[in-house]
Amino acid sequence: MRQAGGRAMMKNEGGCLCGRIRYAALAAPGRVTFCHCRFCQKATGSAYMVEPIFGKEDLVVLSGAPKTFDRVSEGSGKLVHIHFCGDCGTKLWLSFERFPDVVGVYAGTFDDPCWFPIAPASSKHIFLEAARSDVVIPAGLPTFAEHATTADGVAQEVTVFDEHRKIGP
Structure with missing residues (x-):
């Protein structure tokens, strides 16, 4: 923790595999998205991405200079910027044309990937229609068939399961 302006600030660090790029989150994430x-x-090589979402100002680069790969989102038609280490290839975080004030960090790149809470009020699973059939969704977390909002900002229907639910048969 650091003191800034008379208040305590948390600082949780992370980085790439080779150690050339280091970053710090200066606040807790506003929410955590599980994207399927x-x-x-x-991008992750796994069933889904665990993505704590931070205000852009709350993620700072401590060392190194990440490279960026841009891709147009199939859902929104807007650019998604993947920030990664040009030396070892580790993907570190995403920034978004659609949501310019936030970044989504690849949770596994934190030194302690379990430091942030996962609670129903601030977490969600999205794109369940693309999820692997063997994925189990915990009870009580909001879920969405696609994104939580349409490309033009309309809220999508939310489903919350009363018990753990396997996506497929």
Whole structure:
């Protein structure tokens, strides 16, 4: 923790595999998104991405200079910027044309990937229609078939399961 302006600030660090790029989150994430879309499956090489979302000003680069790969989101038609280490290839965080004030960090790149809470009031699973059939969704968390909002900002229907639910048969 650091003191800034008379208040305590948390500082949780992370970085790439080779250690050239280090970053710090200066606040707790505003929410945590579990994204099951094909983009996130391919970008992580896993069933879904665990993505704590921070205000852009709350993520600072401590060392190194990440490279950026831009991709147009199939859902919104807007650019998603993937920030990664040009030396070892580790994907570190995303920034978004659609949501310019936030960044989504690849949770596994934190030194302690469990430091932030996952609570129903501030977490959600999105793009369940693209989820692997063997994924289990915990009870009590908001879920969405696609994104939580349409490309033009309309809220989508939310589903909350009363018990743990396997996506497929």
